[in-house]
Amino acid sequence: MLAWLAAHEFMLIGIIWMVVLGPAVGNYACSVVYRLPRGKTPFERHPYCGHCNADLKPIDLFPIGSWLSTRGKCRYCAGAIPGIYTVIEIACGLIFITYFLHFSISESFLLATAYAVFVVILAAIHWQQGWVSASIYSYAFACVALLRVLHEHTIYPTIQGGFIMLLLMLLLNQTSKTRTLSPFEKPWIWWFVLLGALVPLVQWKLLLPVFILKFLLPKEARVILYATAALALPLFI
Numbered sequence: 001m002l003a004w005l006a007a008h009e010f011m012l013i014g015i016i017w018m019v020v021l022g023p024a025v026g027n028y029a030c031s032v033v034y035r036l037p038r039g040k041t042p043f044e045r046h047p048y049c050g051h052c053n054a055d056l057k058p059i060d061l062f063p064i065g066s067w068l069s070t071r072g073k074c075r076y077c078a079g080a081i082p083g084i085y086t087v088i089e090i091a092c093g094l095i096f097i098t099y100f101l102h103f104s105i106s107e108s109f110l111l112a113t114a115y116a117v118f119v120v121i122l123a124a125i126h127w128q129q130g131w132v133s134a135s136i137y138s139y140a141f142a143c144v145a146l147l148r149v150l151h152e153h154t155i156y157p158t159i160q161g162g163f164i165m166l167l168l169m170l171l172l173n174q175t176s177k178t179r180t181l182s183p184f185e186k187p188w189i190w191w192f193v194l195l196g197a198l199v200p201l202v203q204w205k206l207l208l209p210v211f212i213l214k215f216l217l218p219k220e221a222r223v224i225l226y227a228t229a230a231l232a233l234p235l236f237i
């Protein structure tokens with residue numbers, strides 16, 4: 001047992017770190033998800049309750065734990081705190097642990113986790129508001145580009161993949177019935193462009209299940225599909 005612990009010391013300490021770090025970063029991501037659509041910046045003010053405006057104390061800011069301890073209600077006004085914020089914290093925890101086990105501590109890990117946090121924020125805003133945040137999308141895309149340049153030492157494949165996917169999706173959009181929206185206002189197009197830039201062309205068969213499920217799943221569930229694909233695919237490429 002002790003020998004096993006000694007042999008896996010780095011991994012165990014790493015996992016403990018990720019259990020703390022992931023939800024803590026997720027906690028910060030929640031404030032971006034809440035504030036960005038309301039035109040506020042994450043650094044503008046200390047965390048506060050969206051219902052009663054009360055400043056939150058450290059006891060209210062514990063990832064996952066605070067939400068569970070008050071059963072999803074504000075400690076000061078009993079206003080409901082949407083469960084999605086706890087989902088974000090749990091998702092970030094799981095992502096940090098999984099990526100640590102896959103990438104260890106490396107440049108790829110740093111870029112992949114940064115990318116993943118932006119994807120989580122993007123998906124949460126898409127889920128709540130129905131649109132894709134251009135600024136968060138650009139950050140996620142930049143992380144994808146850096147991640148691929150790190151391994152391939154050239155930026156062309158990322159641009160090429162994103163561009164080819166954009167053309168394909170615009171063609172597909174021509175067959176769509178909802179012509180009232182401009183194609184650039186349709187979140188699914190942007191999700192596929194991100195996936196197209198992330199996954200090398202020779203591995204695009206990995207995107208086929210995402211593409212098929214897009215048509216099978218109800219509209220509300222598709223955000224979860226895109227986010228899951230965007231978060232899982234870095235482990236397979």
Ligand SMILES: [Zn+2]
Nearest residue numbers: 049052074077
């Ligand atoms: Zn409150």
